[in-house]
Amino acid sequence: MSIQSIMGTGLSALFANQQALKAVSTNVANVNTVGYSRLDVNFVSRSASGGMAGVEIEITRVANTFLSAAEMRGAADVSAADMLAQFMDRAQGLLGDPSDSSSVFATLDPVFSSFGSLAVDPSSALRQSSALSDLQTLLSQLDTTAEEIAALRDESHTRIVSAMEEANALMSGIARLNTSIQRATIGGVSSTEAETEQSRMLDRLSEIIDIRTQERTLGGVEVRTADGLLLVDIDAAVLGLSSTSDGEAYQGLVMMSPRSTTETPLESHLGGGELKGLLRARDHELVNLQLAFGEFAAGAAETLNAAHNSGTSVPAPNELTGRNTGLLATDRLNFTGVTHIGIVDASGNVVRNFRVDFNTQQILDDQANVTSFANSVGDFQTALNTAMGADGQVSFANGQLQLEAMAPGTGLAIRDDASSPAMRAGKGFSHTFGLNDLVTHGNALGYATGISGTDLHGFTAGQTMTFAVRNNDGSIMRRVDFTVGAGATMDSLRADLNTALQGYGQAQLNAEGRLQIVPTSNNVARIDVTQDTTVRGDTNMSMSELFGLGESIPLQRSRSLSIRSDIGSNPQLLASAQADLAGAAAGQRVLSPGDGRGALAIEASSTTSRRFAEAGGLVGQVTSISDYAARLAGHAGVRAEALEASKAAAQSVRDEVRARRMGEEGVNLDEELIKMTTYQQAYAAASRMIQAARDLYDITLNMV
Amino acid sequence: MADLQRAQRELVEAARQSSAQTKASDLKGYGREAQTLVSAERLAGRLTGFKATANELTTRLQIQDVALGRAAESVTKLKDELFQNLSLDSGEGIRAQLEEAFAVLKDTMNTNLGGRYLFGGVMNDRPPITADSLSDLAANPLTDSIEQGAASQMMRVEDSRVVSAGLVADDVITSAFASLKRLAEMDEGVDGPFDGDLTATQRAAVTSELTALNTAFDTILSRQSENGRLTKEVESASTRLTSRMNALDEAIGGIVNVDLAEVAVRLNQAQFAYESSASVFNVLRNMSLLNMLE
Numbered sequence: 001m002s003i004q005s006i007m008g009t010g011l012s013a014l015f016a017n018q019q020a021l022k023a024v025s026t027n028v029a030n031v032n033t034v035g036y037s038r039l040d041v042n043f044v045s046r047s048a049s050g051g052m053a054g055v056e057i058e059i060t061r062v063a064n065t066f067l068s069a070a071e072m073r074g075a076a077d078v079s080a081a082d083m084l085a086q087f088m089d090r091a092q093g094l095l096g097d098p099s100d101s102s103s104v105f106a107t108l109d110p111v112f113s114s115f116g117s118l119a120v121d122p123s124s125a126l127r128q129s130s131a132l133s134d135l136q137t138l139l140s141q142l143d144t145t146a147e148e149i150a151a152l153r154d155e156s157h158t159r160i161v162s163a164m165e166e167a168n169a170l171m172s173g174i175a176r177l178n179t180s181i182q183r184a185t186i187g188g189v190s191s192t193e194a195e196t197e198q199s200r201m202l203d204r205l206s207e208i209i210d211i212r213t214q215e216r217t218l219g220g221v222e223v224r225t226a227d228g229l230l231l232v233d234i235d236a237a238v239l240g241l242s243s244t245s246d247g248e249a250y251q252g253l254v255m256m257s258p259r260s261t262t263e264t265p266l267e268s269h270l271g272g273g274e275l276k277g278l279l280r281a282r283d284h285e286l287v288n289l290q291l292a293f294g295e296f297a298a299g300a301a302e303t304l305n306a307a308h309n310s311g312t313s314v315p316a317p318n319e320l321t322g323r324n325t326g327l328l329a330t331d332r333l334n335f336t337g338v339t340h341i342g343i344v345d346a347s348g349n350v351v352r353n354f355r356v357d358f359n360t361q362q363i364l365d366d367q368a369n370v371t372s373f374a375n376s377v378g379d380f381q382t383a384l385n386t387a388m389g390a391d392g393q394v395s396f397a398n399g400q401l402q403l404e405a406m407a408p409g410t411g412l413a414i415r416d417d418a419s420s421p422a423m424r425a426g427k428g429f430s431h432t433f434g435l436n437d438l439v440t441h442g443n444a445l446g447y448a449t450g451i452s453g454t455d456l457h458g459f460t461a462g463q464t465m466t467f468a469v470r471n472n473d474g475s476i477m478r479r480v481d482f483t484v485g486a487g488a489t490m491d492s493l494r495a496d497l498n499t500a501l502q503g504y505g506q507a508q509l510n511a512e513g514r515l516q517i518v519p520t521s522n523n524v525a526r527i528d529v530t531q532d533t534t535v536r537g538d539t540n541m542s543m544s545e546l547f548g549l550g551e552s553i554p555l556q557r558s559r560s561l562s563i564r565s566d567i568g569s570n571p572q573l574l575a576s577a578q579a580d581l582a583g584a585a586a587g588q589r590v591l592s593p594g595d596g597r598g599a600l601a602i603e604a605s606s607t608t609s610r611r612f613a614e615a616g617g618l619v620g621q622v623t624s625i626s627d628y629a630a631r632l633a634g635h636a637g638v639r640a641e642a643l644e645a646s647k648a649a650a651q652s653v654r655d656e657v658r659a660r661r662m663g664e665e666g667v668n669l670d671e672e673l674i675k676m677t678t679y680q681q682a683y684a685a686a687s688r689m690i691q692a693a694r695d696l697y698d699i700t701l702n703m704v
Numbered sequence: 705m706a707d708l709q710r711a712q713r714e715l716v717e718a719a720r721q722s723s724a725q726t727k728a729s730d731l732k733g734y735g736r737e738a739q740t741l742v743s744a745e746r747l748a749g750r751l752t753g754f755k756a757t758a759n760e761l762t763t764r765l766q767i768q769d770v771a772l773g774r775a776a777e778s779v780t781k782l783k784d785e786l787f788q789n790l791s792l793d794s795g796e797g798i799r800a801q802l803e804e805a806f807a808v809l810k811d812t813m814n815t816n817l818g819g820r821y822l823f824g825g826v827m828n829d830r831p832p833i834t835a836d837s838l839s840d841l842a843a844n845p846l847t848d849s850i851e852q853g854a855a856s857q858m859m860r861v862e863d864s865r866v867v868s869a870g871l872v873a874d875d876v877i878t879s880a881f882a883s884l885k886r887l888a889e890m891d892e893g894v895d896g897p898f899d900g901d902l903t904a905t906q907r908a909a910v911t912s913e914l915t916a917l918n919t920a921f922d923t924i925l926s927r928q929s930e931n932g933r934l935t936k937e938v939e940s941a942s943t944r945l946t947s948r949m950n951a952l953d954e955a956i957g958g959i960v961n962v963d964l965a966e967v968a969v970r971l972n973q974a975q976f977a978y979e980s981s982a983s984v985f986n987v988l989r990n991m992s993l994l995n996m997l998e
Contacts, residue, residue, distance in 0.1 A: 092731045098741045099726060099734075099960040105742050109749025116753045119859055120760055120869075121820055123829055577826075592826035594857055603860060606750065626746040634739025637731035644732065 003700070005053065006693040012054030013686035016043060019057045020679045027667045028676075035200040037061045037665040039192065041675075061192055063199070067661040069213065072206035074654035076272030079207045081647035083277030085640070087156055088285055092640040094148045098633055105629040107141045108300065108606070110134040116603035118576055119596030123314065128571035131599075132563060135304070139439065139561045142297045146558035149290050156282040157250050163208050163274050164239040164253070170205040171223070171236035174198055175258075178220035178234050185219035210272035226271035235259050239266060247530035248468060249552060250282065252476065267475035276473070283474025284525070285643075289636060290555040291616030296625075296632050297558035299612055301439040302446050303625045307605035308438035309414075309430040311575030311598025314591050316344050316411025322401040323434030326444065326541040328458050329378025329396055333358060334450050334513075338417035339429040340581035341384070343391050346409040348591030350584045352391050354384070356429070358422055363387045366586050377401075399539035401433040413579035413591060425450035425512040426611060436575055438602075440564050444541075445557055447548035447613070448512035457493040458536045459484045459543060466531040467550075469504045471523050480504065484534060490515070501527070514613070515547040526551065554615070574599070711978040718971040721962045734959065741959050748952050750863070751945050758861045758942040761869055765935040768822055768871065771812040772928040778808035779880055779921045786910055786917070795898030795906060799891055806838045806884055813873040825854035825872035832873035842888035846881060850874050861941045867934065876927045880920035883913045 023039040030036040042058040096103025114131040121127055177198040184191035198221065205211060205223070211231065213221040223232040231237045235258035242252040242263060253275070254263035270276040335358035343352040353366040363371040365387055373383035377396060384403075385394040392412070393404045405412050414430045416422045422429040425448040430436050432450065439445075451457075467480040485496040490509060497507035497517065505517045505527040517527045529550030534543040548554045567573045577595035584590050607624045614620040618635055621628070721727060731738045782805040789798055814831040815822045824832045835841040835849035856868035887909070891897045895905050902910065 089732060095731055097729045098731055098738050098745065099956070103742075106745060106749065109746060109753070113749065113753025113756070116757055116860055117760075119857075120757055121818070121828075124818075124820075589853060592854060594820070594824060594826035594828035594854075597858055600858060600860055600866065603753070606746075607863065626750075627743060629746060630739045630741075630743030633731055633742035634736065637733075637735050637738030640732035641735040 003693050003696050009054035010686050010689035016055045016057040017679045017683040023059050024672050024676045027672050031667045031669060035203045036196060037063045038667045061195055062665050064664045067664055071657045071661050074657045075206045076210035077650040078654045079274040080272045080277035081650040083274050084281050085643040085647040087281035088640045088643050091149055091152055091289055092636045094145050095636055104141045104145045105633055107138045111138050112603050112606040115599045119599040122576035122596040122599055123593045128574050132571050135563060142558045153282050153286045156278045160278045167208045167239055170201050171232050174201050175232050175234055175236040181219040208274045225269045227269050229269045230257060280473050287551055288616035292618045292632055294555040294557040295612055295615035296628055298445040299628055300625050301561055303605045304439055305437045306431050307602040308575050309436045310601050312413040312577055312579045313573045313575050314577045314593045315346050316413045318405050318411050320403045320412050320435040324399040324539060325433055326399050326536055326539045326546040327377055328537040331377050332375050332455050333377055333380055335422050335424045337420045337422040339422035340415050342413045342579055342581040343405045343410050344413055344591055349589050350586050351410055353581055353584050354387055415579050415581050437564055439561055441561050443545050447514045451490055451513040453491040453509055455490050456488050457490045459534045461486050463534040465534060468528040468530045469524055470526045470528050472525045711981050715974040715978055718967055718974050721967050726960050727962050737959050744952055744956050751949050754861055755945045757859055758938050761859055761938050765931055768931050771815045772931055775809055775812045776924045778805050779917055783917045786914055790910055793902050795900060795902045798898035802884055802887055803838050809877055813877050823871060823873035825856050827851055827854040838888050841885050842892055846885060861938055871927050876924055879923050883916045883920055887913055
C-alpha cells in the first residue's frame with residue numbers, strides 16, 4: 001500500500017470513465033441508426049496480489065438473440081405477406097371497378113343486349129355489326145386482362161431474380177464480416193462496429209429469406225434457412241435460377257452451398273420472406289386467378305357458341321366447317337336424341353330434310369328413305385353422306401366434321417329436336433362438332449369430350465408425358481414421367497396414369513368424358529403437365545390439349561379468343577334465325593329473314609345454366625355466365641381483402657417484436673444522459689482522488 | 705409516428721369517399737359484397753337491354769295502330785259508299801271506290817319502317833301485299849296477292865317474357881281483300897261493269913258484300929284491339945322494368961354509395977385522431993432531460 005497505488009487506482013478510474021463516456025457518446029450518436037444495438041459498459045474491479053487495484057472496463061453490445069430471432073421471423077412473414085398482398089391487389093385491380101362500365105364483367109352485358117336488339121330487326125346490317133363490335137370488345141377485354149395478369153406473373157419472376165441478387169450480395173457481405181470479426185476476436189480487438197454492420201445486413205436478409213442465425217465460437221454468425229440449410233459461414237451460398245429447365249413456365253430456384261457448385265432446389269427450403277411471397281404469388285395466387293379467369297372466358301365463349309349453334313343465318317350458309325374436336329372416326333358417337341339437318345334454297349325453302357335419330361341410329365329423309373348407321377363417328381359421316389346423295393357432302397378428317405350443300409344457292413341448316421334434342425356430354429349435335437361456332441379459339445374451350453371409359457383412348461403406346469406435382473405454394477415437389485401403355489381403352493389409360501402418379505394424384509373420368517387428375521395427397525395442390533408428346537391419331541391434339549390437363553393450357557383460354565373469321569368479315573352469317581326443320585316437307589319455307597329467334601336464344605343464354613369446372617379455387621358449379629362473373633369477382637375481391645388482412649396481422653406482430661427489441665437494444669437518450677452525468681461525476685471524483693494523493697505527497701515531502 | 709401515418713391514411717380514405725361518393729374503386733374495396741355488386745350490375749345491364757327493346761316495340765305498335773285505324777276507316781268508307789250506291793240503285797263510281805279502298809289498304813299493309821315491312825312478320829324484307837293493282841287482285845288467286853305463311857316476329861321484353869311483335873297482313877286483310885276481289889271480278893266479268901243502274905245480280909252481290917265487309921271490318925278492328933292490348937302489355941312491362949331498375953339502382957347504391965353523414969363523422973374522427981397523434985408527438989418532442997441538465 002502506497003500513495004503511488006492510490007494514484008494508480010485514481011488513474012484507472014479516470015481511464016475507465018473516459019471509455020464509458022466514449023461508449024455513451026457512441027450510443028447518443030447512433031440514437032437514430034436503424035438496427036443499432038446500444039453499447040453497455042461494465043465496470044470490473046481490478047485486483048492485484050490480493051489487494052484492490054482500481055477498475056477496468058468491458059464494453060459489450062446489448063444484443064438479445066431471442067428477440068432478434070423473433071424479429072427476423074416477423075420480418076420474413078411480413079415481407080412474404082406484403083409481396084402477396086401487393087400482387088393480388090394489383091391483380092384484382094385489373095378486373096376493374098365493379099361499379100362502373102369499365103370492368104371486364106361489364107363488357108358482358110352489351111353483347112347479350114345487342115343480340116336482343118338484333119332480334120327486333122334481324123337482317124339489319126347496322127344491328128349485326130353492332131352486336132359483333134360489342135362481342136369484339138368483350139373478347140379484347142378478356143385478352144387484355146389475361147395478358148396483364150400474365151405480365152404480373154412475369155414481373156413477380158423478375159422481382160424474384162433481383163431479390164436473389166440482393167440476397168447474394170448481403171450473404172457475401174455477411175461472410176466477409178464473419179472473417180474480420182473472427183480475426184478481431186482472435187487478436188483480442190473490439191469488433192463492435194463490424195457486428196453492428198453485420199446485424200444490419202442480417203435484418204435486411206431476413207426480409208428476403210426466412211433465416212435463422214447461430215453465434216460462432218470464433219465470433220460472427222452462421223446463417224441457415226429455417227429448416228437448417230447452411231447459407232453463410234465464412235463463405236456464402238449463391239442463389240440463382242436453375243441451369244436446366246424441364247418445360248415449366250419459369251425456371252426453378254436453386255442454391256449452391258458455400259464452397260460447392262452443386263445446384264440444390266431452393267423452393268422447398270423457403271419458409272417466408274420476400275422470395276417466398278413472390279413465389280407464392282407467381283406459382284399459386286396468380287395462377288389460380290388465371291385458371292379461374294380462363295374458365296370464365298371459356299364459359300362466356302361456350303355460352304355464346306351453344307346458342308349460336310342452335311340458329312342459322314339467312315340465307316343459310318353453303319358450308320359448315322367444324323372445329324378440331326380431337327375425335328377420331330373410330331370414336332363412338334355417344335349421342336342420344338334427335339337432330340334435324342336440312343338443305344334449303346336461297347328463299348329458305350326445304351330442298352332436303354334429314355331427321356337423324358341417334359337413339360335408333362337411323363337417318364330418315366323427307367322422301368321417307370331410311371339410312372342406318374353404326375355407333376361410330378366415321379360410320380355416321382358415311383351414312384349421312386350417302387343419304388344426302390348429290391345434294392350434299394359430308395367429310396370427317398383431323399377431328400373436323402364438314403358439311404357442304406352441293407347445288408348452287410343452297411345452304412345448310414341444323415337444329416336439334418325441340419322435344420328430344422341430340423346430346424353428347426351436355427352439348428347439342430352442331431355444338432359438339434362446332435359446326436356453327438361464333439367464338440373460336442386455337443384449342444378446345446371445353447374439356448367435356450364425351451369419351452367414355454370403354455372407348456379407345458386413341459394415343460399411341462410409348463408416347464410420353466411429364467407431370468409436375470405442385471404443393472400448396474405452387475412449387476414443384478416432384479416430377480413424374482408417364483408413358484402411354486399397351487392398353488387401348490380409356491379405362492386402361494386411367495389405370496396406367498394412376499400407377500404412374502404413385503399416390504400423388506388420381507385420374508378420374510367423369511360422365512361427360514372429362515379426364516381430370518385430382519390430387520390425393522394432403523400437401524399436393526395441383527398436378528401440372530410440363531411436357532407432353534402424346535398425339536391423338538390424326539387430330540394433332542395432345543392429351544393435355546384434349547382434356548385440359550395441367551395449368552398452362554387451361555389458363556390460355558382467355559387469350560386470343562376471336563370471332564369466327566367468316567362471320568367477322570360478313571356479319572350476315574350471324575345465326576339470327578332458327579330453322580323450323582322438324583317435319584318440314586320439301587318446298588316448305590323454314591327460314592325467314594325477319595326471324596329473330598336465333599338472336600333471342602343468344603340473348604337468353606346469359607342466364608342459361610351450364611357446368612363450370614373447378615378452377616383456381618372456385619369450385620365446380622352449374623350456373624349462368626352472369627352469375628359466374630359475379631362469383632369470380634367476389635372471389636377475387638375476398639382473396640385480395642384476406643391477403644391484405646393477413647399482411648396487417650403479420651405487420652402488427654412484427655411491430656410488437658420490433659418495439660420490444662428497440663426497448664431492449666435501442667438507445668434511450670434519458671438513460672444515456674443520466675449515465676453521462678454519472679460518469680462525468682465519477683471522473684471528477686477520481687481526479688479529486690488524484691488531487692488528494694498529490695496533497696498526501698506534498699505533506700510527506702514537506703515533512704522531510 | 706406509426707399512429708400518425710395510420711391516422712393520415714384513414715383521413716385520405718375518408719376524403720376520397722366523400723369526394724367520389726363511392727365506397728371503393730376496386731373489387732378488394734368491396735370485398736365480400738363484390739359478388740352481389742357484380743351480379744346486380746349484370747342484372748341492371750340486362751334490364752337496360754330489355755327496356756330498349758320494349759321502347760322500340762312501343763313505337764312500332766303505335767305506328768301499327770295508326771295503320772290499322774286507317775285500314776278500318778277505308779273499309780267503313782267503302783261500306784258507306786256501297787250502301788249509298790244501293791240506295792240510289794246506281795253502279796256509278798263503284799270501280800273508283802274499289803280502286804281507292806284497294807290503294808289505301810295496300811298502302812297501310814305495306815307500311816314500311818326503316819326498310820322493314822311492319823305487317824310482314826318474319827318475311828319483313830318484302831312487301832306483304834304483292835298485287836300491283838285491283839285488276840291484278842282480280843286476275844290472280846288471293847294467296848298470290850298476299851304473302852302467305854309468315855309468322856309473327858318474336859321479341860323479348862322481360863327475362864321470361866317473349867311477345868309476338870304485332871300482326872301479319874295475311875291475318876288482317878284477307879277477308880277485306882276477298883270482298884274487293886269478288887267485286888272487281890264481277891266488274892271485269894260477264895256481269896260487269898258497274899255503270900248506270902245496278903242489275904239484279906249486281907245488287908245481290910253488292911248487298912252480300914256489304915255483310916262480308918262488315919265481317920272484314922270486325923276482323924281489322926279485333927286485330928287493332930289486339931295490337932292495343934299488346935301495346936298496353938309492353939308498356940306495363942316497360943313500367944315494371946323501370947321500377948325494377950330503380951329498385952336495383954337503390955340496392956347497388958346501398959353497396960356502392962357511401963352514407964355521407966357517416967363519412968362526415970368518420971372524416972371528423974380521422975381528423976381528430978390525426979390531430980391528437982400530432983399533439984402527442986409535439987409533447988414528446990419537447991420532453992427531454994436535456995432541459996434539466998443545463
